[in-house]
Amino acid sequence: MDEASTAVTMEKIVSLCKRRGFVYPGSEIYGGLANAWDYGPLGVEMRRNVRDAWWRDTVRKRDDVVGLEAAIMMNPKVWEASGHLAGFSDPLVECTRCHERFRADHVESDRCPECGGQLMESRQFNLMLKTFLGAVEDTASTVFMRPETAQGMFVNFLNVLNSTRRKLPFGIAQIGKSFRNEITPRNFIFRTREFEQMEMEFFVRPGSDEEWHEYWIRERYDWYIRHGIREENLRIRPHDADELSHYSKATSDIEYLFPWGWAELEGIANRSDFDLRQHSEHSGTRLVFFDDESSEHITPFVIEPASGVDRMLLAFLVDAYREETVGGDDAGAGKGERRTVLRLHPTLAPVQVGLLPLSRKDTLTPLAREAYRSLRAAGRFTVEYDDAQSIGRRYRRFDEIGTPFCVTIDFQSLEDGQATVRDRDTLTQERVPIAELSERLQARLGV
Ligand code: GAP
Numbered sequence: 236m237d238e239a240s241t242a243v244t245m246e247k248i249v250s251l252c253k254r255r256g257f258v259y260p261g262s263e264i265y266g267g268l269a270n271a272w273d274y275g276p277l278g279v280e281m282r283r284n285v286r287d288a289w290w291r292d293t294v295r296k297r298d299d300v301v302g303l304e305a306a307i308m309m310n311p312k313v314w315e316a317s318g319h320l321a322g323f324s325d326p327l328v329e330c331t332r333c334h335e336r337f338r339a340d341h342v343e344s345d346r347c348p349e350c351g352g353q354l355m356e357s358r359q360f361n362l363m364l365k366t367f368l369g370a371v372e373d374t375a376s377t378v379f380m381r382p383e384t385a386q387g388m389f390v391n392f393l394n395v396l397n398s399t400r401r402k403l404p405f406g407i408a409q410i411g412k413s414f415r416n417e418i419t420p421r422n423f424i425f426r427t428r429e430f431e432q433m434e435m436e437f438f439v440r441p442g443s444d445e446e447w448h449e450y451w452i453r454e455r456y457d458w459y460i461r462h463g464i465r466e467e468n469l470r471i472r473p474h475d476a477d478e479l480s481h482y483s484k485a486t487s488d489i490e491y492l493f494p495w496g497w498a499e500l501e502g503i504a505n506r507s508d509f510d511l512r513q514h515s516e517h518s519g520t521r522l523v524f525f526d527d528e529s530s531e532h533i534t535p536f537v538i539e540p541a542s543g544v545d546r547m548l549l550a551f552l553v554d555a556y557r558e559e560t561v562g563g564d565d566a567g568a569g570k571g572e573r574r575t576v577l578r579l580h581p582t583l584a585p586v587q588v589g590l591l592p593l594s595r596k597d598t599l600t601p602l603a604r605e606a607y608r609s610l611r612a613a614g615r616f617t618v619e620y621d622d623a624q625s626i627g628r629r630y631r632r633f634d635e636i637g638t639p640f641c642v643t644i645d646f647q648s649l650e651d652g653q654a655t656v657r658d659r660d661t662l663t664q665e666r667v668p669i670a671e672l673s674e675r676l677q678a679r680l681g682v
Contacts, residue, residue, distance in 0.1 A: 241558040245494050248552055249423055251575070255636050257281065257552070257585070258424060270420035270427050277636055278548075280585035280617055282431075285548055286410055288582055289433045292458060293408050293540075300406035300435060301399055305387025307412060308368070308378045313386050316517035317510060319363060322481040323382055327360035327418050338418045362415045364428070380414035385539060387411075388436040389510040392522045403524055403535055404447065406437035410544070422495060424545040431544040438524070438535035441508065444484075447538045448505045452487050455503055455540050459489065463580035464554050468492040469500075482509040491550045500550055501542035508534040555579045555637060561662060572627075577637030578660055581680040587616040588676055589633040593645040595622050603644040606654065606669050610642075613673045615682050634659055640676060644669075 252258040257278040261271030274282060294300045314320045326339035332352025339357040347354055362382060369376040381387070388395075388407040395407055410433045420426050439447045452471060459469055474486040486504040490497045511522040511534050523532040555577040562571065581587060588610060592603035603622070610618045619638075621629050626643070633641050643655040653666045656675070667675050 243494055243553055243556040245423060248494075248549070248556065251556075251635065252278070252423075252552070255632075270417075271429065272424050272427065272545075277585040281548060281551075281579075281583060282544055284583045284585070285544055285551070286431075286433065288462060289542070289547075290408070290410065293406075293433075293435055297406075299401075299404060300408050300437070301395060301401070303388055303391055303395065303407050303409045304411060305384070305391060305409065307381050307414075308366075309381060309386060309390070311378055312517060313390060313514075314363065314379050316513045317386050317389075318481045318513065319379075319382060320361070323363060324359040324361045325418055326357040328354040328357045330354055336418055341419060360416075360418060362417065364414045364416050382415050383413055383541070384409045384411050384432045384434045385436060385506075385541065386510070388434070389514055389522070389537075390518075392438070392511060392514075393520065396524065403526075403533070404437060404439040404443070406435045408433075408435040410434075422493070422498075424549050425493065425498065427545065430546070432541060433544060433547075434539060434541045436506075437538040437540075439538060440533065441536050444505055444507070444536035444538060448485060448487075448503065451538050451540050452489075452503045455501060455542075456489055459500070459550075462551070462583065463578070464491070464550065468554055470497065472497075480504065482506045484509075491554075493550070493553060500546060501540060504539045504541065506537040506539050508536050510537060511535065551579060551583055552577065574631055574634050576634040576659065579637035579639070581639040582682060584637040584639055585617065586619045586633070586636055586638045587640070587680055587682070588618045589629070589638045589641040590618055590620045591626060591629050591641055591643045592622050593626060593643055598649065599644055599646065602648060602669075606642065606644060606672065610673055610676070613677075615673070615677050616680055630657070639680065642667075642672060642676075 255277055256275035259273045259275055260267045261273050262268045294302050327336055328339045328342060329336050330347035330350060330352045333347060333350045335347060335349045337348065342348055342354065345354050364380040365377055366380060367376050368378050387409055411431065412429060413432045414429050417426055417428055420428055437447060437451065456469065456471060460466060468491055470490050472488045472490050474488065479486055484505040484507040486502055488499045489501045491500040515522045523534050526533050557576050557578060558573065559576065560571055560573055590603065590607040590610065592599040607618060607620045630641060639659050641657045643657065645655065648654055648669065652669050654669050654672060656665050656667050
């Protein structure tokens with residue numbers, strides 16, 4: 236098979252996601268809702284793993300970052316102060332013939348990419364989604380669905396400072412849903428109107444901001460590499476001055492080489508003291524840090540690594556996807572057999588261990604069930620029991636959903652109390668005492 240036909244494409248990813256239960260089209264039985272997606276049983280496990288990996292490394296393993304969960308709907312004055320009401324917009328153009336709308340910076344001429352019609356003059360389109368609180372739909376009760384989680388950290392800056400007695404530098408992290416009325420949502424879960432962000436606001440002394448910016452760019456780049464993204468598919472791209480957000484002094488994107496080209500995976504911004512100053516001014520509450528050493532009030536600068544769960548999950552799936560020919564008649568892979576495999580990092584895989592009795596014979600079931608029960612009871616990793624179909628087909632299925640290890644209970648196990656552990660990537664097999672399975676798998680999974 237030639238290289239082109241085995242290359243990863245969005246069609247292959249979307250189809251695998253639906254077939255295996257990672258991601259389904261939203262409201263499908265009603266014809267769907269444009270660019271809304273629902274996560275299935277494997278998708279939610281993987282999302283959880285992505286969030287946990289980020290939280291573990293950004294919050295729990297550090298002593299200078301704490302967590303927060305703010306409400307999605309905030310006082311509308313927040314968005315006035317943050318500049319989102321006035322400045323969070325994209326240039327929109329509309330076709331005079333088919334009325335399709337596009338982001339002006341996504342089209343190359345004044346002609347409609349769909350029908351060739353003339354495009355209207357571009358106008359600014361605010362991306363915030365509105366809703367109404369209370370029974371009467373009047374303007375007084377209009378609120379916005381947050382377009383970023385970041386503002387929750389800024390408005391709670393003093394609360395966190397007072398309740399934790401932190402010193403600079405320190406960070407506040409949050410994971411949660413954000414909403415944007417994107418003009419052109421596209422590319423599956425890459426750009427949607429409802430998505431989940433993982434953001435951290437790291438408050439530093441003015442003057443040390445550039446150094447911390449560099450630190451977080453490096454830290455976040457290395458994080459992706461540590462979680463299995465291939466180096467050749469990852470790059471850092473500093474923003475040009477004309478593409479900086481209204482709050483940013485400098486931003487670098489970590490970009491991933493998606494099937495359609497390089498695109499932003501995460502942005503790491505130096506937000507300067509913009510947000511704390513704006514909220515101080517608009518709320519009348521001084522959002523400052525009192526420095527004991529100099530007896531001065533300081534408005535900290537903020538370094539912000541901002542990423543998205545959905546986009547990250549897509550990058551991990553795309554990067555892990557392989558169609559390969561496996562040699563040897565090992566581990567259920569006959570000579571020259573083709574397989575699709577997700578080489579996901581073990582901590583991200585939705586099912587981390589597959590438990591397979593070699594056959595459905597009554598003699599094997601009790602031992603296999605007991606091994607399954609004890610692995611699940613440990614609660615350290617996800618395990619799935621599968622006794623349907625031939626062993627080869629079951630291996631293929633676990634390969635396709637990225638399961639790093641399969642444990643097979645066979646007739647020999649009844650005699651020697653051992654099971655075979657098969658490695659997804661190397662296809663090597665090892666006999667392991669059933670009593671030691673949990674511990675040995677934990678070590679190999681790194682959980
Ligand atoms: N607080 C800064 C901020 O929100 P951003 O670059 O607009 O910056 C940060 O968003 C990250 O959130 C992006 O890198 C992306 O991973 C994710 N994201 C933003 N808009 C998204 C959308 N419409 N769909 C999916 N993910 C999105």
